[in-house]
Amino acid sequence: MSCNASSISNPFAGPDPAEIRDINIHERVPVVLDATDSTYFAWKTYFSLLFRENNLVDHVDGTVDSRAMLDDSEWTAINATLIRWFFTTIFKDPFHTVVSDGDNARAMWVKLNGLFTDNKLQRRSIDEYCRRLKTWADELRDIGAKVDDDLLLSTLTVGLNEDYAMPPPTSP
Template sequence: MAKDDTSGSSQKPVNTLHPAYSVTNVQTKIRTLDGTKVTYSSWIKLFKLHATAYKVSSHIDGTKAPESTANDYAEWKEIDALVLQWIWIYSTISDDILVRVLATNSTARDAWVKLEKIYLSNKKSRAAALETKFCNLTLAACSSLDDYCEKLKHLANQLEDVDHPVIDSHLVLQLIRGLPPEYDSTTSIINQTADVTWDLATSMLKEELIRQEARQNHSSTVLITSATPQPHSQTPAPNTSPTNNQTPNYYSQRGRGRGQGRTNRGGRGRGGCRDSSQQSTAYQNQ
């Protein structure tokens, strides 16, 4: 009886799940596009990076979709819906932008092209407006040094979106232009440093801010300490002035003499206490 040889027989390949199905919360990987804090260019870079990793780049780069009669069309359509809807594009753009992109029977590629038109159309006018904001921004108009640096960087990124990139040296120059006189010593060092980068310049300014805050805290502590009253080293002398209960009675002191105890006889003794009317009458008689 012949022995079955199955070692060389071909086996049916097992269908593996597409990587796109493993994405559960893409917002942790791609930040929400709002055009301000997260610019279009930053969003594009992150989106393309993850689209390549999850093998869905063909749904946004203009690759032709399979025919509706093809065997793989149903799977392509399902993955395209994942890329377009809650998993990718629609979940990573702000509500204001979503209203402009959302459409019936749209594909991921259609939404991708609409986003390009929103951010890349009218480049000259948008560049002029952004350049004005970039040149006029100062630290005084911001809530903190970190906020000032962040806004400058966002404006530079937005200018890059409209084909007006800001080189690093220009960005550093604008950074120190908008600073108050308190940073003059640090800005002088930055100007004298050759090929200073944005990261180095911002680090130097933040270190200067820490020193300024430390000096202010020290000055406040010294002022508070000097204004605090110090206890006296010597014990104050006791108050020897008589109180109301200790006021000496002139007449009672004199009444301790020979006339003491004669008040029942009309006060003829020398120490007898007379009322004010009797004293006044006796004086007038004299």
């Protein structure tokens, strides 16, 4: 990254937003984050390296209060670029899980990482249970005994222990 005039006069100045915006994220992060743990470590590692290489760590590590930076056009431009990078490097399921209007790059980074680090054991148990149910439903469908979505959902929620059970849907 080249030095711009402000970084020469101010050694603490951040990166140039135009240079950050022009980074080809798919070359620098050649992994797409999906709902499984198999891509998470590589995805996070590539992003962590990219943040360090381009002096962007403070946008995601919480050391800078991003609310205090709302009037800084360079900060907000880089923040928007980071959010776009996250959106374009994750599959639809995690995207819909973490997207909230008004989130900054730090909030997105925390949410995305939380999907893969919070309650890992419980999540794996639920994932395995869901995979088994889906496999059974597919096997039944293959022999002509289709399982409708309502029955599958009912079976799913009945099989979860009380910590994960969802309340039954209510009629409108």
